[in-house]
Amino acid sequence: MAQTSNRAQVYRIFSAAMDADPVERPGLIREQCNGDEALEAEVFALLGEVAQDTNIMGLLMGSEATSVADLSGQEYGRFRLQELIGKGGMGVVYRAVRTDGVPQSVAVKLLRGVIHDSTSARFVREARILARLDHPAIARLIDVGVKNGEGWIALELVRGSPIDEYCDKHQLDTWARIKLLVMIADAVATAHRSLVVHRDLKPTNVLIGEDGRPKLIDFGIAYALTGADSGREPTTEVRKHFTPNYAAPEQAKGEPVTVATDVFGLGALAHRLLCGCAIFPQAKSPLNYLLCVTQQDVTAPSRTAAATGVDKRRVAELRGDLDAVLLKALDRDPARRYASVTEFQADLHRYLDGLPVSAHAATLGYRLIKFVRRRAVPVAFVSLLLLVLTVGGIFYGLQARDVIRAQNFAARRGEFLESLLKSADPSSGTQTGTVAALLDAASESVGQKFADEPLVQASMLGTITRTNIGLGRYTVAHAANDRQLALLRAHGGSPFAVGDALSLRGQLYRGEGKWSDSEVALREAVALLRPMKDPSALCTALDNLAAALINLNRESEAEAVLREEIAIAKGGGAPLEYALLTADNTYSILLGNDLGRYAESAFYAREGWEIAQRILPVDHIDRLGIEQTYAGSLLNTHRASEAEPIYRDVVARRARVLGASHHDTLVGQMGLVEDLIELKKYSEAATVAMDTEGRVESQFGPDNNYVLMSLQFYGVATCASGDAAAGLEALQRVAAARKRLLPSTNRGNYQAMNGIGQCLIKLQRYAEAENVLLTSAHGLEAIRGPRFRPTQVAYGALRDLYLATNRPQDAALWASKLID
């Protein structure tokens, strides 16, 4: 088909055939081609394209390319892709397994859109913030990385079906559907408190597992991506990505996304679940949706449901309260929606409890005239409302006074949070979209925004401080905290507010290891908070104070503080169970690690462990913490074999949740090593100790205490398993480093000496051994007492030494000091 004339002819015949009845097409073509086989072949080829329904723009509007190269078998970080399990707006999803032998299946999402080298580090950093999200209904982010310029994210693998399918398949009633929505709202609200917005709430991102509980996937990934992209215009893919039927107007317009966007998304999800259709069922294409959502108000759900033939009972259920609630969530203007997901959730709760919903008030506030005309509203209700309106335009008229205040405050907070996220607008030029930058912007603007409300301003600065501490940004956290305190002191902040601010300050110093400063701030905080009626705030301050005192080696004061905290927490019932478990954990460590009071330590570990089993999700960071403490208490009370499976389990779960090289995982490994030594499983102990040592050293450098501790355990295990010379060499390295880093009376030095002494005995260098062991036995006795486990180890070693050198009297003397 080389000549244009020929091409025209091909098209003309093809076009005529298309206009004819399909049955007549072949005959028509043969007739028109008149024996020209090449021509005929070309026309049939064109017709073939039609028959094949080649979908040129099949996915044009909104959906994405269908076929992708199969990447199964490729490795991303410590994961190997196994099987393509999904395709989404932002990329493809594979089921993957760990390459390091840990049995764990994850979902690895490969994100479309190129991440440049200069931004990849930031992408990883931003995305890791998402890993802090900890909620049973949020699929956990396990790891992130960049490979070949494409970001990837490893998430908890969730098996379940999209919520809309699930609800329809199980024919859930309105009540059950709302209950699911409440659970989802709770997860979203939790994320918002960590400054993470989901941005893409839709049925396929809410999966219902076999247990009937929802799990949100893809949390904030778009956000992390835009964060990573700042500094230049975001990629087309990400910024323009929106999901028809669920995207909020501001999203469709490419405007900044805020918490209000998730309120809308949740509203659209609720609409789908409760009405059985999208908010604009007439919008057939994404462009149509875009025009609808940016230019039209959502119709009352009951009317939409009635128009789409939903059964009458459900329409009746929607009419009234649910209409009001959904319309408030789906308002075109973000400022008129619920100020937070929490408020939206509260209204859903109120509906479930048969209470009046707050949305009515707001709806009426804005649409009073229409509303009264449209419905038969009881006269009393209308006049009450008018009264409320004339009083000052506050629309929360149906609530008790203190609730009004709380809501106003929450609303202002919500708006502020919103403006905070708004400042991430990539088009505003110099702004970078990182959480850190957001906080800094907020910190700057909070002064003007709340200029005449210094106490509100102080509260915002508190939030900013807290979030900065969470990010490890201590310097800026200090600055915000200073301003917070200055405002409170200048404008008569309540003792509670001042106490809370000081408590934050103490926590800040704790993070920086400035223990004396921490103590000063926390002492003042505790004094202010003690008379208050908020035991939870007091417990937090006490816990931080105890940590400071432990690090200042003032164990008995720390003990008094912890006892007070435990007493308060015990009196507080269920709401303070979490505080109690935290205190139990700290106290058990103090008793076991520092005071050598192992039986008591075991008691508190057990108490905390039981609470954690009951109230915390299985992989919660604090549950893992108390489990390790519990295992440690078993080890200390001669139940090493019971401790072993717990240590192994804690290590495996931490490796899965936090990664194999995470600080906490390595600390768990060290506990396991100690336990294995106790159980005389020396070769495994040595192997695990070496692994720990390597991983800690590569992250924290050779002088880190954990490097020295694992090297020490390695030395002890190696020596005990027979290679005394190698063990001795390792232990001498530890001792030399400790001598350089710590005062000679430190217990770490003595523990290393214990090990050295044991090796020397094996090597039959008895005189040297005696010298070393006597020093450590006396030293440990002096600083930690005779019942302290390392002290006991020294005693035992001396007994062995004297038995070996045939000095039974000396042996008996040291043996008598042994508890068992």
Place this chain on the structure above:
Amino acid sequence: MATLAEPADTTALLRRWSQGDAAAFDELATRLYQDIHAIAVRELKHERQLTIRPTALAHEAYLRLTPLREMRWQDRAHFLSMAVRVMRQALVDEARRLRADKRNGGHAVTLSDIHLGSTDAGFDALDVDALLIELNDYDAVAAEVTSLRVFGGLSIEETAEAIGLSVATINRHWAKGKAWLARELTRDP
């Protein structure tokens, strides 16, 4: 994005135009061209592979025309066709410029939205444009329908509205134009 027209200007122009001011239409087209060209330039500057999704481009362009809903439908249809033509021109101009740009190695601009069966590669904007120009000689309606769909991201319904033909007719023309593009674009060189 300071070079882009303010939405308020667009609104005023649209009003003047719907009141019969022909000059306003020209002005609108010029502004739209500048807008879309700026968007295209911006997108292409940041896309390593010089791919562009007309869908995304179209979304952004339409968003600058927020009063679209409020226009009389005849005006709206007319305007949509004009907007797509402008969009196509802007895209093609930019693609041509990039191809000629020796410094970047004479890259082609790829339309990633165009998806032809098993072949997954995007297609060169200039190829698509040339094929549609050729098709216009044989079948102007099919070419217009295909252009509105491919370069404007319009749905069948929207295309029907813009051209003023029934959905069934548009479907038939679209099938023809689509087959034409598919056959020519996937032909072995």
